[in-house]
Amino acid sequence: MTRRVTITDVARAADVSVATVSKVINGRYGVAQATSTRVQQVIDDLGYESSLVARSLRSHRTHVIGILVAEFEPFSTEILKGAAAAVSDAGYELLAYTGASSGPGWERRYLSRLSGTLIDGAVLVTPSVVDVDAQVPVVAVDPHTGPTGLPTVDSDNLTGARLATEHLIGLGHRRIAFLAGRPDLESSHLRETGYREAMAAAGLTVDPALIRVGDYRSEATRAPMSELLALDDRPTAVFAANDISAIAAMEVAQAAGLRVPEDLSVVGFDDVPEAAGAVPPLTTVRQPIQRLGAEAVTLLLALLDERPAANHVRLDTTLVRRGSTAPLG
Structure with missing residues (x-):
């Protein structure tokens, strides 16, 4: 032994x-x-395994669900809202942690500390790793691109990206840029694939100069967006892999003297609350973010109760048309 x-x-x-x-x-x-x-x-x-208490309490419930997020930003906040409602309905409490600032592998460290002492199970939101060896059930939302044995919940990123790109093509745009998300997340890769597939289906060639990385962050989007606008043959439309990048793209364009959507159409992805309040209101792909959190908790509770549970849940996405897109003038 x-x-x-x-x-x-x-x-x-x-x-x-x-x-x-x-x-x-x-x-x-x-x-x-x-x-x-x-x-x-x-x-x-x-x-x-840091806690002796963990070993003695494994057969007991704390009735607390942990949720680990890289940071508290619009997407993860909406996830938390959905998770909190589902946890409350089940008679549990929610314990939220953020720890990306503590370096790579922070999820493993937090799970080691929390497992069995404070939480019965955990939800990892956009985790940087999924090869965790936790002592409690774990579900991942919008997982890492690497192999995983964890149950996962995500949205139909591929179809959503196609819808966004097809919308711009239908408005007459041909020079369509793509601002990619976090390179380590499957969602970013699927959204780029959807963009490329829609362009190919329309007989359009993707110009490599129009592919930039916004990393799902506002500040990380600004320089790539400025580079796109500085091109001799600049894009007439931009599809950003999330709303935060799309809003930043609009701000950069407006600061450069361009009008949205008259001079540049912009589409985002997520439909966080900030999208409808942007100026102009952002056309975007809606994924049911709060439901992602709720579905993850529902799946986790099934695992805790040893009930049959899906290994993967995928939710539909839809296009929401607002004021940031217009026909090519």
Whole structure:
């Protein structure tokens, strides 16, 4: 039988005291960042299970669901709303964590700390990794591109991207740029594939100069958008992989003296609340974001109760036409 890793083993391997390991595990002050990072790596490498309480409580319920997000931004906030409603309806409580700032693999570390002590199961939203070895059931929303054995929930990104691109083509646009999302997420790759498929179906060649990366972030979108507008044969339309990038694209265009949609049509993806309030209101692909959160919780609760559950849930997407797109003038 394999001997269980102890806190002393971690301390010895990391060349620190047991007290230092305890501080790192419990998130207490007084440990240098470099030391904390080294200890966390040893914990991950050795597979140390930090809580003795976790082992004694495995047969009991805390009636708390954990949800881990990279950051609290419009998309994840809507996910949280849907998850919170589903959790409340089931008589559970929701515990939300964000930890991307603590570096790669943060999901593993948080799950190690939370599993069995505070939560019965977890939902990972746009996780950077999915090869987690948690002691509780885990469901991923909008997963990483790598292989996963986790149950997942997502939207029909491919069809949604086709709808967005076909909408612009139907308005007469041919020079259509694409602002891609996070390279490590499957959703970004599927949205680019949908864009390319729609262009090909219309007999249009994709100009590589019109493909840029916005990373699903406002600030990361601004420079690529400025580069697109500086092209000698600039695009007449832009499909951004999410609404935050689309809104940033409109702001860059307007700052450059272009009118949206008269001089440039823009389409986003998600339909976060900010989309309808943009100036002009953003044409976008609507994915039922709150329902994504609710479906993830529903799937997780089925796993907890050992009821039959799907391994993958995919929700439909639809095009919402607003004021940011117009026929090519």
